[in-house]
Amino acid sequence: MLIYFKSLNPVVQALLAGVFTWLITAAGAAAVFGAKEVSKKLLDCMLGFAAGVMIAASYWSLLAPSIEMSEHLSVPSWFPAAFGFMLGGIFLRLIDRILPHLHLGFPSEQAEGIKTSWRRSTLLVLAITLHNIPEGLAIGVAFGASAAGLPSATLAGAIALTIGIGIQNFPEGFAVSVPLRREGLSRLKSFWFGQLSAIVEPISAVIGAAAVIFARPLLPYALAFAAGAMIFVVVEELIPESQRSGNTDSVTLGTMIGFMVMMILDVAFG
16 A cells, blocks of 8 residues: 555645545544533643644654755755745735634634624634645645655655644544534534535645645745744644633643654654
8 A cells, every 4th residue: 555655646645645634634523423512621732732743743844854955055054944934934924814714712803814794603614724724735745845855855754744734633623623513503514614624735735745846946945834834823823722721731731742742753754
């Protein structure tokens, strides 16, 4: 099976990896059918875990390879990583200001982005969709980079990144569907919107892989761009949301566990 996967075009590999993480999100969202009530503390710890995975992936799977690839360029080796990282954060900030969305637990009056008359449930899903975009980009860029044949970006590393994001997508899907259920949506609608929030992952994965394949000189910048976008989501959304209910110590532990899991995956596979 792995041999067959290696023979596929990197864009197809990225697509399959994105579909995998999407399905894991759907599996997590499906837990709403069996769960009557979940503690806010557990949901916060899930968000913390997701934040830890994304922080670790941003360095080991994206920034470190970006810096290594830049060692033989005509610019300082730190420049592509630094420039791409900041550009990724700026890009997410622009989307954050434009795309109408509402973070879980906030009143409708605090919706961000362009003002709209869209339903509250739609705005809630868009908020989750927003932070799935950099995850898909990261997967796509990783598979595109592995096709370049550089020792710092391997297929095993891209698979490790996919597994890590998939692991954190399960509790993430759960952490989306359960609050939607609390908002008054039916279990079916809560599941539907929960899994729908991750549909952008295979789409952005394909875009990321195709971009670096057709513009290989941009590869170090693209890796750092994905890292910057993910860190923006972690700092702007995941950590503040997980800390709002005062579960600071538990969330911190969840974040450290998520970081450790992703670190182990990347070192073991990479």
